[in-house]
Amino acid sequence: MKKLLIPALLSALIVGCSSTPVDETSGAPVDSRSGSGVAPVTAGGLDSRGLPRELTDPKSVLSQRSIYFDLDKYEVKDEYKDLVAAHAKYLVANKGFKVLIQGNTDERGSREYNLSLGQKRSDAVKRSLTLLGAREDQVESVSLGEEKPKNPGHDEAAWAENRRADILYKAPDGRGEF
């Protein structure tokens, strides 16, 4: 199995119960970790899909994967530039990782024309990532058009949630979100 390129400081550090079982007949109390007032933190390691937790832990900015667009707009808004930069930085530092960017639209209009409009959104995110140093072969931009809405509603709020590009990750060993 190929070595995963995980930054050194994120080697598997799992804090948990590993005390030696005490012989009950000796009468000494069994040391129990539960309810000791210490919150267990899991740093590093891989999640169930084989992706580093840095990409999926809600506390990490890299777990934010959606860039939203205004109606009839296909450029990355200023408010998402830092997020895109963070993802670009990860890709530059972890050359074996790849991303799939899926562009989406709201439901109004022709499915095939919307597929092409969604493509413009994913292309915009790809352009930003490669300008910031990600390699061309690390990034594929595709479109789901109107076919996979985040919000199945039929109002402005739902449509706003559906006009977006999502970033999916794949680790060097092929495990991941696509």
Next chain:
Amino acid sequence: MKMTPMSQIFHKILVFLSLLAATLAHAQLSVEITGAGANRIPVAIANFAGDPAAAQVVTATIRADLERSGLFKLVDPGGTTLDENAQVNFGDWKGRGADALAAGSLARGANGRMEARFRLYDTQKQAALGGAVYVTGNDQLRAAGHRIADYIYEKLTGEKGVFSTRIAYVVKSGGQFKLQIADADGQGAATALTSNEPIISPVWSPDGSRLAYVSFEKKKPVIYVHSLASGQRQVVANFKGSNSAPAWSPDGRRLAVVLSKDGNSQIYVVNADGTGVQRLTQSAGIDTEPRYSPDGGSIYFTSDRGGSPQIYRMSASGGDVQRVTFEGSYNVSPRPSSDGKSLAFVARRDGRFQLAVMDLASKQVQILTDSNKDESPSFAPNSRMVLIATEIGGRGVLSAVSSDGRIKQRLSIAAGDVREPAWGPFNQ
């Protein structure tokens, strides 16, 4: 590529391929008539004689087909049974209001197969217009009824009937997508593909043996060609980026497709086996939804190269682009009719997406519906009816509309949304 252990796959994609003949559909497509033609021809279909069970199926099929077409008014035969050789009292039938009468019989022939015989009469001329014999298997009685209805339709209207054709469509139900094929009356639905991811843009090969479609099972749009009889399918376009909007050339050898591999969405042509990709359009905008003209010489397509999505036409080799639509700011999904005379498309007017038909000679456009969300038009092979996907009461249904807007049928499924219709060709 290293195989990811099944247990580790977060989103399992289940794709089942099933043989067309062997599968029973879970949900029946039901059809209701919501609009009829102006001057319907009054016709009586007598109860056919012979094998009672077979005769019942065949007679009922003929009546339902003619009624559904919106061009006929069924005259009650008053319980009369007539075989194809019976003496006909023309005055009597004229008196009941019938301009035409069909009589026939079902009987098992020497080789054990069922034979459906009939004659069609003109009650005014007091003469037979013709008749035929159709030999069929026991499970093909409805097919015999459809053939007879086609014959009657053609004799009385001068146009070919489409009762023996099939339609393809996608059903979305409970998070699953099924690509289904049914008879034009909605009966006999079978599932060609089941998937947990969307399926769009199905199109029939000209000989009716294959469907091309776009599947999202690989997390991106990929074009497949799928042989209906065997269930075998192959990937025809999976280039980097999106692959969509397939359209068959009239000789069935090539597909026009839309690829984003070289930047924005542009139109290419590829052999039906996926080899030999050639680029056809060169614009800075989006070019999509290609459809060949029936003579194969031109391709209609949607493009926003002029600033808004409109319909254009180019030569099949890619040059000589001409704009076709000029009214309104959104005209998409061009579908030329088989007879070369009309172009169906979707026009957005006042924010509402509606079925439109352009007469290609006069360039006149008629809006055929009063809906909000029409999409994906598909002409019947006789150029008279157009199938569209639309929404009624929040549910996805199909609507068949005649080219003059009068005849309307609604096709729906009880437990799901129907969309992406494709009307199949005449039987070869």
